[in-house]
Amino acid sequence: EVQLVESGGGLVKPGGSLRLSCVASGFTFSDYSMNWVRQAPGKGLEWVSSITSSSTYTYYADSVKGRFTVSRDNAKNSLYLQMNSLRVEDTAIYYCASLLTAAGPFEYWGQGTLVTVSS
Amino acid sequence: DIQVTQSPSPLSASIGDRVTITCRASQSISTYLNWYQQKPGEGPKLLIYGASSLQGGVPSRFSGSGSGTDFTLTISSLQPDDSATYYCQQSYGKPYTFGQGTMLEI
Numbered sequence: 001e002v003q004l005v006e007s008g009g010g011l012v013k014p015g016g017s018l019r020l021s022c023v024a025s026g027f028t029f030s031d032y033s034m035n036w037v038r039q040a041p042g043k044g045l046e047w048v049s050s051i052t053s054s055s056t057y058t059y060y061a062d063s064v065k066g067r068f069t070v071s072r073d074n075a076k077n078s079l080y081l082q083m084n085s086l087r088v089e090d091t092a093i094y095y096c097a098s099l100l101t102a103a104g105p106f107e108y109w110g111q112g113t114l115v116t117v118s119s
Numbered sequence: 120d121i122q123v124t125q126s127p128s129p130l131s132a133s134i135g136d137r138v139t140i141t142c143r144a145s146q147s148i149s150t151y152l153n154w155y156q157q158k159p160g161e162g163p164k165l166l167i168y169g170a171s172s173l174q175g176g177v178p179s180r181f182s183g184s185g186s187g188t189d190f191t192l193t194i195s196s197l198q199p200d201d202s203a204t205y206y207c208q209q210s211y212g213k214p215y216t217f218g219q220g221t222m223l224e225i
Contacts, residue, residue, distance in 0.1 A: 045208070095163070103151050105165050111161065
């Protein structure tokens with residue numbers, strides 16, 4: 001059974017930092033590009049970041065560029081998102097999602113972890 | 120960036136109805152259009168990829184069509200379990216973008 005399990009969310013003050021993790025099982029993690037997608041409370045989905053299977057390339061939405069860093073450890077089947085200089089508008093549920101090919105769909109999704117940025 | 124616009128929202132329908140949700144892209148994206156279903160408290164679930172290919176395990180009452188800029192998701196005979204929010208997403212280029220979602224009420 002495919003599973004993606006996110007963790008690391010919580011309450012943080014504006015300007016603070018947080019590191020999210022996503023552990024994968026049930027599929028060949030190293031074959032897939034991995035992504036972070038977020039959803040603000042009561043809102044739609046927003047792609048945040050992508051990292052290729054061997055970590056060769058990383059991509060970011062303009063809204064997080066320069067503040068967030070995506071990384072992965074294929075030996076641990078794990079994906080990470082280091083979030084710095086957090087803003088109130090970063091408050092959202094953060095999902096990790098797998099992507100087999102660059103133009104393909106997000107095939108597998110986790111259940112999400114909630115990040116709340118508030119003073 | 121490629122904008123993706125969905126309609127209608129919300130949508131109210133009855134059991135057994137045929138339901139259609141549309142998605143329009145701001146430029147041609149060939150068939151690089153995917154559909155997801157999201158229920159409260161859950162992550163999205165892939166339904167349709169490449170505009171018309173049914174993801175494994177998804178009931179055959181779901182179908183997708185379209186190419187270029189105009190796409191549709193059709194549910195042929197609405198079931199109670201189909202109550203959810205539906206999103207389209209373009210995978211033609213980064214940044215990947217989603218429609219604003221269609222909340223389907225039964």
